[in-house]
Amino acid sequence: MLLSITDLQYSFAAAHSQPVFSKLSMEASQGEFISLVGASGCGKSTLFKIIAGLLEPASGNIRISGLPSLNAASRLGKIGYMPQQDLLLPWRTVLDNCLLPWELKRDCSKEDAVQQIRGLLHRFGLAGTEAAYPQELSGGMRQRVALLRTLAAGNDLLLLDEPFGALDAITKRELHRWLLELWGGLGKTVLFITHDLEEALLLSDRIYLMTGGSCERLQEMTVDLPRPRHYQLNYQPQFIALREELERRLHESINH
Ligand SMILES: Nc1ncnc2c1ncn2[C@@H]1O[C@H](COP(=O)(O)OP(=O)(O)OP(=O)(O)O)[C@@H](O)[C@H]1O
Numbered sequence: 655m656l657l658s659i660t661d662l663q664y665s666f667a668a669a670h671s672q673p674v675f676s677k678l679s680m681e682a683s684q685g686e687f688i689s690l691v692g693a694s695g696c697g698k699s700t701l702f703k704i705i706a707g708l709l710e711p712a713s714g715n716i717r718i719s720g721l722p723s724l725n726a727a728s729r730l731g732k733i734g735y736m737p738q739q740d741l742l743l744p745w746r747t748v749l750d751n752c753l754l755p756w757e758l759k760r761d762c763s764k765e766d767a768v769q770q771i772r773g774l775l776h777r778f779g780l781a782g783t784e785a786a787y788p789q790e791l792s793g794g795m796r797q798r799v800a801l802l803r804t805l806a807a808g809n810d811l812l813l814l815d816e817p818f819g820a821l822d823a824i825t826k827r828e829l830h831r832w833l834l835e836l837w838g839g840l841g842k843t844v845l846f847i848t849h850d851l852e853e854a855l856l857l858s859d860r861i862y863l864m865t866g867g868s869c870e871r872l873q874e875m876t877v878d879l880p881r882p883r884h885y886q887l888n889y890q891p892q893f894i895a896l897r898e899e900l901e902r903r904l905h906e907s908i909n910h
Pocket residue numbers: 666667670674692693694695696697698699700701
């Protein structure tokens with residue numbers, strides 16, 4: 655198992671007497687694509703911040719690659735994390751933004767790092783943008799740069815928090831196609847937060863339904879659809895049935 659979380663508990667400061675979650679368990683295998691869906695405020699982003707090492711849980715275990723559970727400081731930098739806002743630095747070019755992970759690690763020469771980033775820019779359909787500044791790019795391009803920067807850190811586990819949430823339907827559709835192709839060739843494990851149920855079904859092997867509060871084992875749904883997947887799948891009866899089931903279960907879990 656690449657990621658195994660057991661009995662996680664977390665509360666923000668005293669103002670919130672209720673824990674965000676009190677006994678949360680979940681897991682992800684190497685190469686799996688997993689979406690997390692759930693009502694706004696149920697704790698999805700908080701869970702990502704804990705896994706990434708930005709927040710320390712009150713209790714519980716987070717094991718990565720079967721190693722003993724690490725504290726937050728030791729997890730920091732070992733997991734690729736793309737927060738909801740792209741956080742590209744406006745005063746840096748695309749290339750310099752993408753070099754940030756290398757600047758933190760300096761695990762190879764700068765020339766090698768630049769060459770690697772140029773290869774990725776090409777693969778991400780961003781060739782020719784390396785000298786541009788983030789504000790000169792479209793929303794879809796910015797998200798691809800942010801994802802590239804997350805990938806450039808070289809971690810096996812990627813946490814993507816609503817990466818396409820703010821994009822229009824057509825751009826989103828293009829990025830789905832692109833992400834499916836890219837992920838197919840990378841062997842990375844992805845945890846993906848979304849409010850878009852069709853997006854979750856199209857991309858994922860499994861979906862966790864988060865309710866927050868005192869839930870124990872998260873409800874999950876296996877997306878048993880063949881790969882490679884494409885958008886036409888949305889109109890097929892098997893997909894529509896899964897969408898109905900997911901919506902029903904989500905509704906039930908929220909009103910439980
Ligand atoms: N820094 C903070 N201090 C105090 N409470 C917080 C903080 N960040 C989040 N919360 C609270 O914790 C709960 C979970 O928030 P979180 O952002 O994890 O939810 P979410 O499921 O990601 O929501 P959304 O889908 O709207 O992004 C919410 O009740 C929120 O108000």
